[in-house]
Amino acid sequence: MTAAGTLNPEASSGISIGYSLGSLAEWLRRITVCIRGPRGTRGSGVIWRDGLIVTNAHVAVSKSHSVDFFDGRRARGKLVGRDPGVDLAAIAVDMSGLPIASIRSARELRAGEVVVAVGNPWDGEGAVSAGILHRAAGRQPVIFADIRLAPGNSGGPLADAQGNVVGVNSAIIGGLGCAVTSDAVKEFLHDAGLLEAV
Amino acid sequence: MSGFLADFSNELANAVERAGASVISVPEGGREGVSGTIWRDGVAITAEHTIRGLDEVDVVLPSGAEVKAAVAGRDYGTDIAVLKVQDAGPGAKLADEAQTRVGEIVLSIGRRREEGLAATYGLISAIGGPWRTHQGARIDRWLRLDLNPFPGFSGGPVVNARGEVLGMATSGPRRSAATIPASTVNRVVDQLLQKGRVARAYLGVGIQPVAFPEGTARTLGIAGDRGLLVVMVEPRGPAAIAGILLGDIIVRVDGAELHGLHGLQGSLDPDKIGQAAAVEVVRGGKLVPVNVVVGERPEK
Numbered sequence: 048m049t050a051a052g053t054l055n056p057e058a059s060s061g062i063s064i065g066y067s068l069g070s071l072a073e074w075l076r077r078i079t080v081c082i083r084g085p086r087g088t089r090g091s092g093v094i095w096r097d098g099l100i101v102t103n104a105h106v107a108v109s110k111s112h113s114v115d116f117f118d119g120r121r122a123r124g125k126l127v128g129r130d131p132g133v134d135l136a137a138i139a140v141d142m143s144g145l146p147i148a149s150i151r152s153a154r155e156l157r158a159g160e161v162v163v164a165v166g167n168p169w170d171g172e173g174a175v176s177a178g179i180l181h182r183a184a185g186r187q188p189v190i191f192a193d194i195r196l197a198p199g200n201s202g203g204p205l206a207d208a209q210g211n212v213v214g215v216n217s218a219i220i221g222g223l224g225c226a227v228t229s230d231a232v233k234e235f236l237h238d239a240g241l242l243e244a245v
Numbered sequence: 246m247s248g249f250l251a252d253f254s255n256e257l258a259n260a261v262e263r264a265g266a267s268v269i270s271v272p273e274g275g276r277e278g279v280s281g282t283i284w285r286d287g288v289a290i291t292a293e294h295t296i297r298g299l300d301e302v303d304v305v306l307p308s309g310a311e312v313k314a315a316v317a318g319r320d321y322g323t324d325i326a327v328l329k330v331q332d333a334g335p336g337a338k339l340a341d342e343a344q345t346r347v348g349e350i351v352l353s354i355g356r357r358r359e360e361g362l363a364a365t366y367g368l369i370s371a372i373g374g375p376w377r378t379h380q381g382a383r384i385d386r387w388l389r390l391d392l393n394p395f396p397g398f399s400g401g402p403v404v405n406a407r408g409e410v411l412g413m414a415t416s417g418p419r420r421s422a423a424t425i426p427a428s429t430v431n432r433v434v435d436q437l438l439q440k441g442r443v444a445r446a447y448l449g450v451g452i453q454p455v456a457f458p459e460g461t462a463r464t465l466g467i468a469g470d471r472g473l474l475v476v477m478v479e480p481r482g483p484a485a486i487a488g489i490l491l492g493d494i495i496v497r498v499d500g501a502e503l504h505g506l507h508g509l510q511g512s513l514d515p516d517k518i519g520q521a522a523a524v525e526v527v528r529g530g531k532l533v534p535v536n537v538v539v540g541e542r543p544e545k
Contacts, residue, residue: 067250158362159261159352161254179257179352181395182363193365193393208254222393 067208068163072175074210075165077146079203081115081172082106082124082138091166091203092138093212094145096243100138101232102202103217104129107136114140117173128239133188134217135227135235136202148204151211153184153228161208162192164216164224166200174199181223188231190214194224256406260352261364263408267337268401269330270305270356271296280355280401281328282413283307284434285336291400292415293319293326305358307334318437322382322445323425324415327437337402339427340409345388347372353392353414353422355401367392381445381510385429388412394422446513447542448489448524449482450475454505455494457527465496465532472496472527473503483540493526493533513539 080092082102090106092114100114107126114124120142128137156162160180168174178194192205196219205214205226214226236242267283274281274295281291281304289304296302296316304314314330347369355363373387388411390403402410403424413430417423436443452473462470472494478485489495496502498512499522512522517539524535 063249064253067248071250157258157262158265158364159254159258159366161250161257179364179366181365182357182360185360191363193395208250221396223395 068175068177071163071206071208071210072165075163075175075204075206076173077117078148078212079117079165079173081167082202083113083115085109089167089169089199090201091199091216093148093202093204093215095137095150095232095236096147097143097145098140099127099241100124100140101215101236102136102138103215103227104131104134104136105217106202107138112138114138116142116145128235128241130235130238133227133231133235135215135232137236137239137241148212149210150229150233151207151213152230153190153213154230156180156183156190156207156213158182162194162213163206163208164192164194164196164200164203165206166197166203166216168197168199176200178224184228184230188228189217189225190228191220192224192226196224200224257350257352257366260404260406260408261354261362264337264352264354264402264404264410265356265362266307266335267410268307268354268356268362269333270358271302271400272305272358273299273302275397275399278358278397279399280397282400282402282410283330283333283336284430287329287331287333288317288336288434288438289314289328289330289333290413290430290434291326291328292413293321293324294415295399296326302328304328304330304333305356306330307356318441320382320433320437320443322378322380322443323384323429323433324378325413325425325430325433325437327434337410338408340405340407340411342386342411342426342428345369345372345405345411350406351390351392351411352404352406353390353394353398353401354404355395355398357397363395363397365393365395365398377507377510382443383429383511383514385426388424388426390422390424392422394420398422444515444518445542446515446517446539447482448484448509448513448537449479449540450484450489450495451477452495452506452509457494461527461530465527467496467502469496469502469504471504473506473509475526483537487524487535487537489524489526489535489537490528493528495524495526496532497523497525499523
């Protein structure tokens with residue numbers, strides 16, 4: 048029975064990592080919305096603060112979008128800011144009391160840290176994928192992750208191992224996931240006059 | 246919120262950082278730069294195919310310093326090139342190969358001139374025995390990885406979750422990542438530092454597998470149904486000197502029957518150089534023994 052004795056700790060930590068990922072995914076789903084475009088296209092968004100959703104400019108292509116929340120509610124979203132240069136857009140919804148993303152600067156991330164994405168690819172709403180940060184954020188407004196993304200992930204959150212959002216998933220480049228950094232989002236919101244006074 | 250995942254994440258980032266202290270960038274390598282691994286004090290390795298034709302390369306050290314490194318030797322068989330570079334940083338800490346298991350988490354680590362360390366992660370998906378590259382070099386074991394190779398990963402290390410080096414990463418078939426295990430790297434680096442190249446045993450024949458007519462193999466007491474037809478004999482090569490003729494069919498070397506081209510390469514390890522090999526050929530319907538003194542393959 049010594050073999051079982053030595054195997055047990057590993058088995059239990061495996062379960063715990065799975066459990067941790069599960070609860071992390073559950074939290075990220077609550078701050079992720081599904082944004083429907085005019086031609087039935089589907090993208091994702093992050094509830095950045097009460098009543099304000101951040102997504103990609105290439106997802107928010109019209110003045111008004113249908114926004115689905117984790118709890119099944121649906122609202123009309125109004126485009127309040129858009130910058131195709133950094134591929135970001137902001138959508139306002141007339142709702143309050145929403146769970147809000149906790150934000151961490153992407154510049155603090157180290158290469159190799161676990162990152163988790165939630166989004167709405169064609170074959171799964173609230174789909175979760177996990178990977179690692181490919182390399183630390185440089186001066187660029189984007190970060191790269193070794194993670195499997197699909198088109199519906201666009202606009203959805205890329206979060207660290209503790210559920211803090213570090214970026215907005217925007218593209219797949221050379222097999223790597225590419226996300227606009229949380230720092231670039233802050234700058235974008237500031238420039239659009241949408242950043243709350245701290 | 247999730248302690249285990251946060252710990253796991255920290256461990257991975259620590260492994261990248263720890264191993265990264267021995268990873269250099271070789272900006273001239275490949276199309277957009279490759280990586281290298283500081284193997285020992287003053288000695289680094291990189292993927293030979295990415296710096297072909299260069300005697301000296303610029304490297305970016307873990308400290309960020311850019312220096313020149315001389316190419317001290319290269320072996321296209323194992324795809325290892327040795328670079329001499331002073332004060333590069335600490336040599337790679339090697340993993341205990343005996344402890345390596347299928348399912349272990351591994352990281353492929355590279356360095357880019359501008360952006361610094363880069364990594365992808367995956368698993369050891371299978372471990373196999375010794376294998377030969379297309380160039381005939383013996384690799385001590387097969388490490389199959391389930392891992393996404395990224396631009397510039399070649400020459401960098403494949404490490405375990407503790408950041409200990411399992412081998413050098415290079416491109417495998419079908420855009421996969423192949424690993425040259427640390428024991429093979431050690432062997433090749435030793436030879437390259439001593440001689441500047443890796444000796445390869447050589448008979449000086451061109452061969453092609455052929456099937457025997459039905460019954461012939463049985464009559465001659467050969468278990469297999471194929472031999473290696475000699476279609477070229479290098480003038481003054483080891484086989485020519487020993488009297489091997491065009492049209493001979495090689496069936497055994499040192500008593501072992503050959504199965505295909507790899508079988509012949511397998512019977513010709515470098516330690517055979519200078520020694521007589523007992524070659525048996527089929528000539529005129531009869532088995533004929535020929536003693537060939539194994540030579541060393543001339544440089545390309």
